[in-house]
Amino acid sequence: MSPTVFAPWNNPDEKPLIRFKNVTKKFGEFVAIDDLSLDIYAQEFFALLGPSGCGKTTMMRMLAGFENPTSGRIELAGQDIAPVPPNKRAVNMMFQSYALFPHLSIWDNIAFGLRRDKMSKDAIEARVAEMLKLTRLEKFARRKPHQISGGQRQRVALARSLAKAPKLLLLDEPLGALDKKLRQDTQFELMDIQESTGTTFVIVTHDQEEAMTVASRVAVMDEGRVIQVATPAEIYEAPNSVYVADFIGDVNIITASTKAIGQDQYHLNWIEGQPPLTATSALPFSEGQQAHLAIRPEKIKISTDRPEDAPNALQGKVLDIAYLGNLSTYHVELPGGQVIKAQTANTRRIARRDITWEDPVWISWSATAGVLLAQ
Numbered sequence: 001m002s003p004t005v006f007a008p009w010n011n012p013d014e015k016p017l018i019r020f021k022n023v024t025k026k027f028g029e030f031v032a033i034d035d036l037s038l039d040i041y042a043q044e045f046f047a048l049l050g051p052s053g054c055g056k057t058t059m060m061r062m063l064a065g066f067e068n069p070t071s072g073r074i075e076l077a078g079q080d081i082a083p084v085p086p087n088k089r090a091v092n093m094m095f096q097s098y099a100l101f102p103h104l105s106i107w108d109n110i111a112f113g114l115r116r117d118k119m120s121k122d123a124i125e126a127r128v129a130e131m132l133k134l135t136r137l138e139k140f141a142r143r144k145p146h147q148i149s150g151g152q153r154q155r156v157a158l159a160r161s162l163a164k165a166p167k168l169l170l171l172d173e174p175l176g177a178l179d180k181k182l183r184q185d186t187q188f189e190l191m192d193i194q195e196s197t198g199t200t201f202v203i204v205t206h207d208q209e210e211a212m213t214v215a216s217r218v219a220v221m222d223e224g225r226v227i228q229v230a231t232p233a234e235i236y237e238a239p240n241s242v243y244v245a246d247f248i249g250d251v252n253i254i255t256a257s258t259k260a261i262g263q264d265q266y267h268l269n270w271i272e273g274q275p276p277l278t279a280t281s282a283l284p285f286s287e288g289q290q291a292h293l294a295i296r297p298e299k300i301k302i303s304t305d306r307p308e309d310a311p312n313a314l315q316g317k318v319l320d321i322a323y324l325g326n327l328s329t330y331h332v333e334l335p336g337g338q339v340i341k342a343q344t345a346n347t348r349r350i351a352r353r354d355i356t357w358e359d360p361v362w363i364s365w366s367a368t369a370g371v372l373l374a375q
Helices: 056-064 106-116 121-134 150-163 180-197 208-214 232-237 242-247
Strands: 018-027 030-040 045-049 071-076 091-094 168-172 200-205 217-222 225-230 252-262 265-269 277-280 290-295 301-303 312-323 327-333 339-345 360-365 371-373
Touching: 018 056, 030 056, 030 225, 045 056, 045 180, 045 208, 056 071, 056 091, 056 168, 056 200, 091 150, 106 121, 106 150, 121 150, 121 180, 150 180, 180 208, 200 208, 208 232, 217 232, 217 242, 225 232, 225 242, 242 252, 242 290, 242 371, 252 277, 252 339, 265 290, 301 339, 312 339, 327 360
Parallel strands: 045 200, 045 217, 091 168, 168 200
Antiparallel strands: 018 030, 018 071, 217 225, 252 265, 252 290, 265 277, 290 371, 301 360, 312 327, 312 360, 327 339
């Protein structure tokens, strides 16, 4: 039997843990959040993703209680949280700077909030021991923050945030200060910890790779609005707009006018003097409507000979090659001047690089390789 897939958002009977209902937040004349509605479910690892200034941190600060909505309401477990002060919410926030107390040991940093809550000594000891084990910090309990590494400090901040067993943990760019390799390792640790505690995590990040790695669902934001909410796979394979396609990973966008040629099939007239491209789309497009074909570079084949039977085959010349060890990305200039990226996996030990700069090449892709977008 396959394990049941965690997808409470597909179950109409499931009640969300967090509800944004038509929330607007203004700072003076500036609209930071614009009539936003969003549901987040218990035990989700939810990512708010977008460029600087898109409103993701403002949403998080409203959840934490540092800001109140100008209009609309935010509910936590069915309750309007606006009147509840930050220290009375079942919500904890982990800051990018970690905000550890430098003069306290790791043990005392984790125990700090529990002591303030007047928890009994035995209960504190048991809870801190549990948190140290969860974050693999038992050996460092007596050290001060400056005596451990950045990655370990990050885990102390996480342990301290989880010690009070919040319903919801907010993480503001939590891995921003770590180097790339450590960040990747820590992403998997975060996922394991989130899964073993069952706490709902909401992470704010501008790093698409991070959001795609850790999250059960991602909300892609722009200018105070949510553009698309979906699983990482759906966001990557079925973006709802050029903005989302372009924000996540690498993509080629070809703008064309559409002409239906059968059930869900379209011809795309993209440039004078070139044969039309063929694409499929479940979304309907009218005759002559402008559309944008978004195709990921790894879905485009590159060859020196004209491919047989490919519905889309274009000739161009190689402008540039980016060699990334496991992948090579070829930048191919087409007759009209448009540059298309095609990616190949380097599976052999020594790549017999039969395609090089300035070479004439063919690029090709299937009718289903791209997504046809209206906006």
